[in-house]
Amino acid sequence: MMFSRRIPLHRLLSRCAVMDSKVLREAAEIAQLYRDQCRFPALCRADVGPVITSRYGGQYCNVYTEWTQRDLERNENVKFCRQYIVFHDDKSVVYSGPSGNCTEIKGELLSVDSPSGDMKAVLRESTIKGEDKQFLEIWHKNRKLKCLNLTTLSKHGKVYEDDQFGCMVWSHSETHLLYVAEKKRPKTESYFQGPETGLLADEEETIKTDKKEETVLGQQFEYYEDWGEALVNKSSPVLCVLDIEGSNITVLEGIPANISPGQAFWAPNDTGLVFVGWWHEPFRLGLKYCANRRSSLFYVDLASGKCEQLSSNSSAVCSPRLSPDLCRIVYMECGVFGPHQQCNRLCMYDWYTKQTSVVVDVVQRAREDGFTGIYSSMLSPRCWSADSQRVLMSCAQRCRKDLLVVDTSTGEVTSLTSQSEEGSWNLLNIHRDLMVVSCSSPNCPPDLRVGFLPEKGSESKMSWVTLEETQPQADISWQTLNFSPPPEEDNSQYPGLDFNAILLKPKEMTAGSKLPLIVMPHGGPHSVLVSEWFLSTAVLCKMGFSVLLVNYRGSLGFGQDNILSLPGNIGTQDVKDVQLAVDSVLKQGDFDKQKIAVVGGSHGGFLACHLIGQYPEFYKACVARNPVTNLASMIGSTDIPDWCMVEAGYEYNTDIHLEPAILEQMLNKSPIKHVSKVKTPVLLMLGEDDKRVPSKQGIEYYRALKALQVPVRLLWYPGNNHSLSKVDAESDGFMNTALWIIQHLSL
C-alpha cells in the first residue's frame, strides 16, 4: 500500500509539491467533472414504426429510441426511452420532433413490436419473494393481453438476452414469437438427502418413473461448459416458439446435437427458422469479441423438422439479415481461428435459387478509393434499403466509423459520411429507407439524426435532420495522426503498412507550459479506437491532460494484411508502434517529456506493462486493467486459449499438445519477461470474475513488482468481469487512475 490509510487520498495529493501545471488535482473537483460528463447518454436502440397517414393526407411515423446513462447515485446504468414523430414525403423529412418526454425502462430484458406495430412482446425479469422470475408479456394497443410465467412453466431455462445468441422475433403472421433460451436441465437430488422412502433401490426406481417430472440422482455437481466471458451460465441454447393464441411454448427439435443455435429469425412464409449455429464439439471456447468461431447458417423446417446447412462448413458467420422482399439473406463471414476479429466477407444467400455469392470480399490492403474492408461485428437490426438492393452498415475505416452503402448486385461500396467533418457514425436502424443514426466525436457526445437514403448514385446528397443535438466541448481539441514505421521496423512479410493515432489536447494552453501526456493503446489486439465520444478521455482532457489513443499495426479498419502482421510479433511490433507514435508526438514540442503515463486494459494492459519494461525511464506512471502479463501461464486458464497460440505465432487446434518451445516463446513475448527492468509505479485493476484474462495474471505481475520493490497498488473488483464496467467499478477505476497519474507525475 502506497498511502497512509488515515489521510484521504485527495488531501494527501493536495499537499504534494505543486508544479507549474494546469492539471486539476483535487479529487472532489475531478469527481464533479466525471459526474457532469456522465450526464451524456448513449443510444442503444432505435426502431422506425409503421407509416401513418394523417387525416390531412400527411405521412408520418414514430421513431422509438432507447438510451443508457450512468446513474452514479443509484450505482446502475439506467435505460430510458424517448419517441419522436417524423413527418415525411417520399424521400425527405418534412417535420420532426419529440412526442413526449423520457421514460425510464425497468425490468425489461427484451422487447419487440410486431411487424404491423399493433402488438408488442416484452421479456420481463421480476424478483418475487427473493426469487428471480422471467415473464413473457404480449401487449395489444393499450392493454396487456397475456403474461406467461416462464419460470413456472419450466419448458426451458432462462431466456438469452445477450447480443451473441439472443433474439425475440415475431412471425410474419404475428401469431408466433421466437426466442432463444437455455435448455431445460434435469431436476437433481442427492443419493442421500432426498425424501427417505425406506424402499429398496429397485422399488424406488419404479416409483420415480411414475413421477411427472423425473428427478435424477447424483448430478447436482455436474459441470456444464459455458461460452466464456460475459456468457457464463449460457451453455446449451435452444430455439423456443410461443403460439400466442394457445399460450403454448414449443422447444424446437431437429437441430443437430453438436450445434448451439442463436441469432434466429422466421424464414419467408413462416415455414421454418433460420439461425446461426456454432459448433460446440469437442468443447466450447469463449465467444465474446471472437468472431472466429466455427459457425454456419442453418434452416430448420417446422413441418418436417429437417435441418439444412445453408453456408460453408468451415467458416465463421454472424448477423444474418433477411431482405424486405424476403428473397435474400446477407450475413458476414470470416475465417475460423486465426486473429479473433478480422476483415469480413459480406455474403448473400438467395432463398429461391439457394445460391450463395460473395458481395464484398476480404480487403487485404486499402483500395485506391480508400475502402479498407468490412469490420462491423454486428449489422443493425434492419440493414436493407426498401428495394432490397442495397445494404447499409457502420464500419471502421481506419480510425473513423463511417456509414457505408453496399450495392448487392455490383458489390460497389459507397460512403455516406466520409466527406463529413464529424467524427464517427453509428447506424441504429433503417426501415423504408429512413435511417436512424448517431454521430459523435472525441469532443462531442452522441447526437441523434434521421435521414432518407438517397437514390443510388446520389449518396453525396445525403442530408440529416437532427432529433437530439449535442454541443461540441469547446475545451477539447483532437486530431488524427498517421505513422509509417521506419525501414528497420517494417514487417518483412507484410511490408509497407502504416497505422494511426488520435490525439486529444486541452484547447486552452497557458503560454510556455507543457502538457502531461497519457498514452492509451487499445486492447484486442484486433480492435480499433475510432474518433468517437469516450467518457474517460474527455474527462482526462478537461482535467488538463493530453491523451494519445494508438491504433498500432494489427488494429481493425486498415485491411486484413494489417491484422495479419501482428500475430507472432506481439510484444515487439505493437510495442514499437506505440513508442513510435509517442516519440513522434513529443516532437510537436507541446508536451512535458517527464510527465508521460501509460494506461491500458487487457491487451492494452499487456502493452502498458511491456512499455514500462522495455522503456524503463520513460513512463512515470502505469495503470493496467486486467492485463495479460504471461501468455504461458494464461493458456490453461483463459476462455480463449487459441488467442495465446495465435498471437504467439502458432496455429491452434483443439487437440494441441503444448511443447516446451511453445511455452518458451509465449514467455518471451510476455511483459513478465521484462519485469526486472520496471521502475514505473503500477496501478493494477482486476475483476474477480474475469474469464478472459483471469485475475491471476495481474496477481503474478503484482507479486513480481512487490519482490522488486517497485511501487504497486492492486484494486480488486468483486462481481466484475473483464470489462470492469459496473458503474461503481468503472467510476472508482477512473478516479484512482487519475489520482495515481497525478501523484506519480508529481502534478
Ligand SMILES: CSCC[C@H](NC=O)C(=O)N[C@@H](Cc1ccccc1)C(=O)O
Ligand atoms: C486472452 S485475452 C486477450 C485480450 C483481449 N482480447 C479479446 O478478448 C482484450 O484485449 N480485450 C479487450 C476487449 C476488446 C477486444 C476486442 C475488441 C474490442 C475490445 C479489452 O478488454 O479492452
